[in-house]
Amino acid sequence: MSEVDRLKELRRMDMETPAAHAARVFATRAAAAGLADVAYTTVDSPFGPLLVAATKRGLVRLAYPNEDPERALQELASSVSPRILEAPGRLDELRRELEDYFEGRRQRFEVPVDLALTRGFTRKVLQVTVRIPFGSVSTYRDVATRAGSPRASRAAGNALGSNPIPIVVPCHRVVHTGGGLGGYTGGVQRKEFLLKLEGALA
């Protein structure tokens, strides 16, 4: 066997397992040392696995299972920082809070949020929405008014529809003035589920 054939032998050896392990060790260490601008993981929920991502300032993204996780991460890479690693540690507290929330033991989230993916009127609307208390609802008109544009109900609806952090920024608590539930990311049945969980809907 020539020296080249013998070198080629190494092509056939399985490197996937040790490489995957080394990559996991790397991501964990680098994130713990503060070198990841964005850390992400998935957490279970009644809707299925949620992708959650946090910057050093707070939770920046929560994506429902029907959203393409690769696209969500690519958007973070383009808009926030490409220094993104899969590292659950930074999201441990959120994981606990979400679990408590879905089991009815928690009424408010303590983890800070980072609205880095939003700007302008959308950000204002979401800042107003964060303050709507558990168990109550507000209207698109209310939210628009408190965000400084009383006549911008429709724009407020669009802003809520693009909420990058659903559940934690409770856009499900905003409904139509006439009592209709309005729209929701991935279907109104999710909105209904959350409002029932909170006791705001019979």
Place this chain on the structure above:
Amino acid sequence: MSLPPFSVFLEEHRVLVYRFLVASVGREHADDCFQETFLAALRAYPRLRPDSNLRGWILTIAGRKAIDHGRGVRRRPLLLAEVPDRPDAATAVPDGEPELWRAVRDLPPMQRAAVIHRYVLDLPYAEVAAATGTSEEAARANAKEARRKLRAALEGAR
């Protein structure tokens, strides 16, 4: 066009880099060099141009780390965080053909990198050149000279 998330970049290149390092520095040092390679990459990543040759870039860094390792550059512990458990020994890659790999590791760095890129990683010479920072011609010459030395070493060992 923008850079992929580092997690995607890591996943796409981890096997290639790991294989390169096993061939360059051996199983027992591949893990350390892997950590250093991606740590250096992570630090520099946001400054990288989105249209860069990412594979060439990470192999260039890995090549440098392999050279540092060969020079016996002693590294301080990189990061002090908790290290997850190692997988069990069954997953470790055996270091077969000890005399071949000893001969590979004895090659001058550029020849070693060229022969590993070409024959172990199966990269075309254009990419070998990109990863070693040379012309394609020089990459060919390096790989050729490496093969000659390996052949001589293996015949001598018989």
